[in-house]
Amino acid sequence: MSAVDPRSVRLMTAATLVAVGVAVTLVTIKAVAWAMTGSVAMLSSLADSTLDCLASLVNLLAVRHAVQPADADHRFGHGKAEALAGMVQAAIVTGSAGFLLSEIIDRFRDPQIPQAELAGVVVMVVSIALTLGLVQFQKYVVRRTGSVAVGADSLHYTGDVLMNLSVIAALGLGKWLGWSWIDPVFGLGIALLLLKGAWEIGRESFNMLMDREFPDADRERIMALATGHPQVIGAHDLRTRSSGLQDFIQVHLEVDGSLPLRKAHVIADQVERSICAAFPKAEVIIHLDPDGIREPRLDDRIAGA
Incomplete structure (x- = not known):
């Protein structure tokens, strides 16, 4: 944090x-x-x-x-x-x-x-x-x-x-x-x-x-960092906002559903550290999703709006 x-x-x-x-x-x-x-x-x-x-x-x-x-x-x-x-x-x-x-x-x-x-x-x-x-x-x-x-x-x-x-x-x-x-x-x-x-x-x-999102270039950089981990299959539902000196970043990571919870947690920590290194003022929150499970996504709702 x-x-x-x-x-x-x-x-x-x-x-x-x-x-x-x-x-x-x-x-x-x-x-x-x-x-x-x-x-x-x-x-x-x-x-x-x-x-x-x-x-x-x-x-x-x-x-x-x-x-x-x-x-x-x-x-x-x-x-x-x-x-x-x-x-x-x-x-x-x-x-x-x-x-x-x-x-x-x-x-x-x-x-x-x-x-x-x-x-x-x-x-x-x-x-x-x-x-x-x-x-x-x-x-x-x-x-x-x-x-x-x-x-x-x-x-x-x-x-x-x-x-x-x-x-x-x-x-x-x-x-x-x-x-x-x-x-x-x-x-x-x-x-x-x-x-x-x-x-x-x-x-x-x-x-x-109004919690406006980060500029597109910053969002693309965050997604690149999130998906750059070799064991991250995909990422979605990125949310960003700023509040004074503090930035907030939330993202969902897709990983192999057969991974033990402890191993998945290690992956999330590694991605969080890489994002924090690039955005030192940010508090990063990561949600893990098993690969292959389809559920309602914010990205889909925005695309269909």
Whole structure:
């Protein structure tokens, strides 16, 4: 049976704490910059950072719950808390985009050239530096753990880098060229980027909550490992799903029906070890079927659906 890696737990916890710290810092400096510039692009960036802070707090709580080991009431662990956090983030970001769109409409009706552009640019440069450092750390954690919650936060903050660059462009062009319309245009682009991120986060979280199967390439690899044992005659009814840091794989193996139970058990253990070596985060459950016995199969029901 696979156990949650303590190093992964530490990395995920550290990533959520760092994200909250960076988000609080960004909210503070952007609030000051918005008060100085009156820029809707700056406001949009401030709103996004505020909601990123809330989302990071949700992630912090979700990760603390998700990494808890299985207990009597949750035999498959608590990993889906990550997916729930992802759904909450998607909802928060969608609401943020709606708010920004309403502000953008007002600014199109009453165009204004942002003031104190130097202060805005300085804040954005600092924001970009902080966010890039956070994103690099988050990507490292995602590579090591595969965390959905940390990956969702990383997507947020990657978008923030692009948003901050857009704010710098809006402030500069508005001042130098006198384009009062450029500020709400960049704000509109940021709002659309937020909606795109919300869709991606929500889709990944929904797939985990709905126990979506592994990609076809992974399923084919599992079947190849299962049938690669010389005493396995066939395999069927493969089921796969993910729950936070934990993957679950179930498969039926067909073996010679005349084999002693102990020998069949040894075969199943050998196949389980080979699959676990290829999928180290997986808990593998194997059911043995005597060759030649035909019974209702999940594969047949799916094929006939």
